[in-house]
Amino acid sequence: RKEVEQDPGPFNVPEGATVAFNCTYSNSASQSFFWYRQDCRKEPKLLMSVYSSGNEDGRFTAQLNRASQYISLLIRDSKLSDSATYLCVVSPLNTGTASKLTFGTGTRLQVTL
Amino acid sequence: EAGVTQFPSHSVIEKGQTVTLRCDPISGHDNLYWYRRVMGKEIKFLLHFVKESKQDESGMPNNRFLAERTGGTYSTLKVQPAELEDSGVYFCASSPRGIGNTIYFGEGSWLTVV
Numbered sequence: 001r002k003e004v005e006q007d008p009g010p011f012n013v014p015e016g017a018t019v020a021f022n023c024t025y026s027n028s029a030s031q032s033f034f035w036y037r038q039d040c041r042k043e044p045k046l047l048m049s050v051y052s053s054g055n056e057d058g059r060f061t062a063q064l065n066r067a068s069q070y071i072s073l074l075i076r077d078s079k080l081s082d083s084a085t086y087l088c089v090v091s092p093l094n095t096g097t098a099s100k101l102t103f104g105t106g107t108r109l110q111v112t113l
Numbered sequence: 114e115a116g117v118t119q120f121p122s123h124s125v126i127e128k129g130q131t132v133t134l135r136c137d138p139i140s141g142h143d144n145l146y147w148y149r150r151v152m153g154k155e156i157k158f159l160l161h162f163v164k165e166s167k168q169d170e171s172g173m174p175n176n177r178f179l180a181e182r183t184g185g186t187y188s189t190l191k192v193q194p195a196e197l198e199d200s201g202v203y204f205c206a207s208s209p210r211g212i213g214n215t216i217y218f219g220e221g222s223w224l225t226v227v
Contacts, residue, residue, distance in 0.1 A: 043218035
């Protein structure tokens with residue numbers, strides 16, 4: 001079983017739609033949680049950290065459920081530029097740094113006109 | 114300010130040959146990491162340097178892989194001899210020392226072993 005599980009997609013949605021991605025992790029000792037975005041053949045880039053209380057950054061909302069070991073990302077009002085692969089990432093370290101990140105395989109999003 | 118730079122961006126070598134990948138972290142970043150993604154799999158941690166010291170090398174797959182960071186600046190990752198299953202993209206990343214600092218990834222070195 002993978003340490004971080006994600007639906008690989010692809011999710012094909014029209015512009016303006018709301019889309020949600022889910023992720024589960026198996027290591028209950030995980031302390032830090034992130035969503036990264038990766039464009040085709042590019043490097044992963046931090047989209048947002050995920051906090052227990054849930055957090056929002058513009059059109060993006062992340063939620064964490066430690067009891068269920070479940071992380072989600074909601075994108076509202078999708079833009080063409082949101083098309084990318086979204087990586088769910090966890091770390092056993094409660095430092096906020098990215099040492100020894102564990103990645104999911106990613107969920108691919110394609111936003112269309 | 115320059116980001117994390119990696120060289121070469123692409124490399125095609127034959128099985129049994131040696132390849133050396135280089136990473137230049139962002140200036141002043143003590144932490145340097147190597148990750149890799151092989152075809153169809155997730156990105157996986159290889160190792161972590163703090164300055165010139167190996168902090169954690171638990172992700173290194175076997176002794177054909179050797180990473181160095183002499184002087185605590187740039188790092189190299191050597192694969193010798195390369196096998197077919199080593200094909201993939203090798204990402205280097207760096208971050209400043211301290212809590213709550215973002216990690217920055219390089220664009221990766223794409224390795225194909227034929």
